[in-house]
Amino acid sequence: MNMESKDKFIHRDLSWLEFNRRVLEEAADAQNPLLERLKFLSIFTGNLDEFYMVRVAAVKKLLESGYNRKDQFGFGPSEIFQEIKLKADSLVKDLYDVYMGSIKAALESNKVYLKNLEELNETQKKFVKRYFDTTLYPIMTPMAVDQGHPFPDLPSKTIALAVSIERSQKNHLAIIPVPKSVPRLLKLPSEGDEFSFILIDQLIKDNLKEFFKGYKIQTASEFRLLRDSEIAFDEEFAPNLLKAMEKELKKRTSAKTVYVQMEQGANTELVDILCTGLNFLKEEIVFVSSDLDLAFFYEMANSIDRPGVRFGSYVPSRVPYEDIFDKIKEGDFIIHLPFQSFFSTEDLIQTAAKDPDVLAIKMTLYRTNEDSNIIKALMEAAKRRKQVTVVVEIKARFEEEKNIQWARELEQAGCHVIYGIVGLKIHSKMTLIVRREEGRIRRYVHLSTGNYNEKTARVYTDIGYFTANDDFARDVADVFNVITGYSQPSPWKRVISSPYDLRKYFFDLIDNEIQQHAKHKNGQIIAKINSLEDVQMIDKLYVASQAGVKIRLMVRGICCLIPGLEGLSQNIEVKSIVGQFLEHSRIFVFNNSETPRVFLSSADWMTRNFDRRVELLFEITKPEIKAHLQFILDNYFKDGVKARLLKSDKTYTRLSQDQNSFSSQEYFINHYTR
Numbered sequence: 001m002n003m004e005s006k007d008k009f010i011h012r013d014l015s016w017l018e019f020n021r022r023v024l025e026e027a028a029d030a031q032n033p034l035l036e037r038l039k040f041l042s043i044f045t046g047n048l049d050e051f052y053m054v055r056v057a058a059v060k061k062l063l064e065s066g067y068n069r070k071d072q073f074g075f076g077p078s079e080i081f082q083e084i085k086l087k088a089d090s091l092v093k094d095l096y097d098v099y100m101g102s103i104k105a106a107l108e109s110n111k112v113y114l115k116n117l118e119e120l121n122e123t124q125k126k127f128v129k130r131y132f133d134t135t136l137y138p139i140m141t142p143m144a145v146d147q148g149h150p151f152p153d154l155p156s157k158t159i160a161l162a163v164s165i166e167r168s169q170k171n172h173l174a175i176i177p178v179p180k181s182v183p184r185l186l187k188l189p190s191e192g193d194e195f196s197f198i199l200i201d202q203l204i205k206d207n208l209k210e211f212f213k214g215y216k217i218q219t220a221s222e223f224r225l226l227r228d229s230e231i232a233f234d235e236e237f238a239p240n241l242l243k244a245m246e247k248e249l250k251k252r253t254s255a256k257t258v259y260v261q262m263e264q265g266a267n268t269e270l271v272d273i274l275c276t277g278l279n280f281l282k283e284e285i286v287f288v289s290s291d292l293d294l295a296f297f298y299e300m301a302n303s304i305d306r307p308g309v310r311f312g313s314y315v316p317s318r319v320p321y322e323d324i325f326d327k328i329k330e331g332d333f334i335i336h337l338p339f340q341s342f343f344s345t346e347d348l349i350q351t352a353a354k355d356p357d358v359l360a361i362k363m364t365l366y367r368t369n370e371d372s373n374i375i376k377a378l379m380e381a382a383k384r385r386k387q388v389t390v391v392v393e394i395k396a397r398f399e400e401e402k403n404i405q406w407a408r409e410l411e412q413a414g415c416h417v418i419y420g421i422v423g424l425k426i427h428s429k430m431t432l433i434v435r436r437e438e439g440r441i442r443r444y445v446h447l448s449t450g451n452y453n454e455k456t457a458r459v460y461t462d463i464g465y466f467t468a469n470d471d472f473a474r475d476v477a478d479v480f481n482v483i484t485g486y487s488q489p490s491p492w493k494r495v496i497s498s499p500y501d502l503r504k505y506f507f508d509l510i511d512n513e514i515q516q517h518a519k520h521k522n523g524q525i526i527a528k529i530n531s532l533e534d535v536q537m538i539d540k541l542y543v544a545s546q547a548g549v550k551i552r553l554m555v556r557g558i559c560c561l562i563p564g565l566e567g568l569s570q571n572i573e574v575k576s577i578v579g580q581f582l583e584h585s586r587i588f589v590f591n592n593s594e595t596p597r598v599f600l601s602s603a604d605w606m607t608r609n610f611d612r613r614v615e616l617l618f619e620i621t622k623p624e625i626k627a628h629l630q631f632i633l634d635n636y637f638k639d640g641v642k643a644r645l646l647k648s649d650k651t652y653t654r655l656s657q658d659q660n661s662f663s664s665q666e667y668f669i670n671h672y673t674r
Contacts, residue, residue: 005074007562020051022576024098030102034107038298056259059084062077132203135182143175159222161201174212178204184200185299224261224293257278259286261288263288317341346377349363363390364483365406379413430445430616431452443477456582494618494619498613502609510543514549530584531559555576562646599618
């Protein structure tokens with residue numbers, strides 16, 4: 001079927017913006033508890049920041065280079081930039097409509113106030129004056145801009161005031177960054193059951209004269225900037241990957257400005273001067289009529305202790321056992337995060353660290369959390385003279401500095417640390433533990449769809465898999481040898497890896513489904529993933545749909561496939577769930593003529609997962625686990641509360657809650673904890 005790319009695919013960047021719109025819908029949804037709505041506002045803001053710092057920055061680089069070829073979705077750089085700006089600006093307007101409308105009204109009805117200075121009572125005025133004098137003023141540094149003081153290199157995400165001052169009929173410009181060393185949101189003394197806050201930006205604006213004694217303040221406007229945060233260097237010729245990464249990170253503060261937000265009504269001359277200093281086009285500035293950067297709402301939500309304004313609390317259930325190694329030896333099992341506890345994963349590493357019979361631990365770390373129990377356990381294991389090998393992916397975006405810090409600390413503790421592979425990101429999540437038992441060596445394996453991160457394990461849905469199967473152990477050991485040394489991958493029995501053969505393996509599974517459908521008319525593919533962007537995969541799914549195979553996709557974020565197109569994708573259904581937890585697990589089921597094959601993976605269906613990352617796909621063969629994973633998928637597809645349906649016109653629509661009030665996430669909370 002000969003079609004233009006724009007008619008076959010949704011551009012990945014436009015699809016991502018639609019995902020962020022679904023996040024904003026959760027902030028606007030009065031059915032969600034108030035403080036959770038604030039968090040969704042904050043998440044939307046952080047998501048959009050990252051989108052500009054990475055995706056928009058990349059498009060701007062193409063524009064500046066003069067590159068004008070169309071991408072795989074049928075858009076040239078100039079065209080997609082205009083589409084992005086149109087949609088992103090509209091989303092920002094919607095964001096402030098939600099904030100200034102239903103959110104503000106709900107806050108006030110719950111006696112929660114974000115105040116301006118003129119709204120403060122006398123007690124609060126004295127409090128903020130004392131806070132400014134004793135805390136803010138001593139740590140702040142105004143920056144003059146003149147012949148002797150060039151425009152400062154402000155880090156990405158900086159909020160600052162551009163101040164025009166005058167003395168002796170001469171105009172001057174100064175920049176005052178809002179400090180990041182103290183919280184931006186200041187909690188005020190309040191009476192009764194009220195909660196009142198003020199942004200420190202307000203205190204700075206009210207005290208500008210303290211910074212410019214002897215000068216007349218003409219005008220001042222607040223602005224915020226984002227910089228290109230993509231790190232690019234030639235890994236092949238970098239003698240030391242860690243040092244090269246550290247060098248590149250230092251360049252971020254002076255990288256190109258890709259986004260500027262400014263308060264509405266800013267002085268025109270001041271805007272012109274600011275754009276010159278930031279080397280940014282005036283027509284691309286986004287002006288807003290309220291507070292800049294609504295990420296502070298996450299902090300506000302965590303500062304309010306009041307019942308009934310959060311999602312209900314629950315305690316994740318633990319898999320019952322006395323000894324983790326004995327439990328794994330009994331048979332393979334899974335945990336479904338966050339409904340089941342991450343404890344078993346932590347316990348495996350902590351027990352291995354202390355167990356005198358454990359000889360070695362091998363592990364990949366892509367993203368982890370501050371004060372990580374797993375990191376501590378790995379260090380303890382090394383100090384106990386176990387062989388500890390940790391693959392720390394220092395190229396994990398926005399985690400680079402943290403991961404470099406972990407790498408150095410692990411090395412100092414005696415761990416053997418690998419920083420990654422040139423040209424690839426190691427995104428697979430795997431652990432191998434080598435233990436001496438009754439005169440022989442036994443190996444234990446943990447594989448997961450998500451990161452070894454105790455914090456996100458409470459809010460991301462993922463599947464963790466535990467096994468002592470020898471075939472799994474041999475395969476995972478071989479994968480580690482490929483990563484840490486010069487070994488070529490052997491034919492593996494239980495795992496499939498990218499960038500070697502993952503795409504081909506999926507294509508073979510789809511081809512088999514097409515063949516089985518031709519014989520038995522029962523072809524079906526079910527997949528739950530975060531993103532579907534790879535056009536080769538989409539074309540393959542279109543072929544399967546045209547052959548009559550029924551395809552059901554649960555795609556949380558980017559989906560470049562268009563379902564429901566007659567003659568192309570009429571047999572494909574796409575849903576997306578955005579709710580209390582971030583859907584992160586990757587599960588695949590191929591019907592295989594009523595003998596289903598079930599898989600878990602660290603990989604989405606994106607080009608980067610197939611070609612530029614080390615990922616793992618592994619088949620589940622234990623009948624009860626297969627059945628449980630299919631049960632999980634069945635319940636996700638039943639969702640009528642948080643699910644949206646992608647239509648053939650490329651828009652998402654909520655399902656009718658009158659017909660279906662089933663929430664999969666709420667169901668799983670009750671299912672595992674009852």
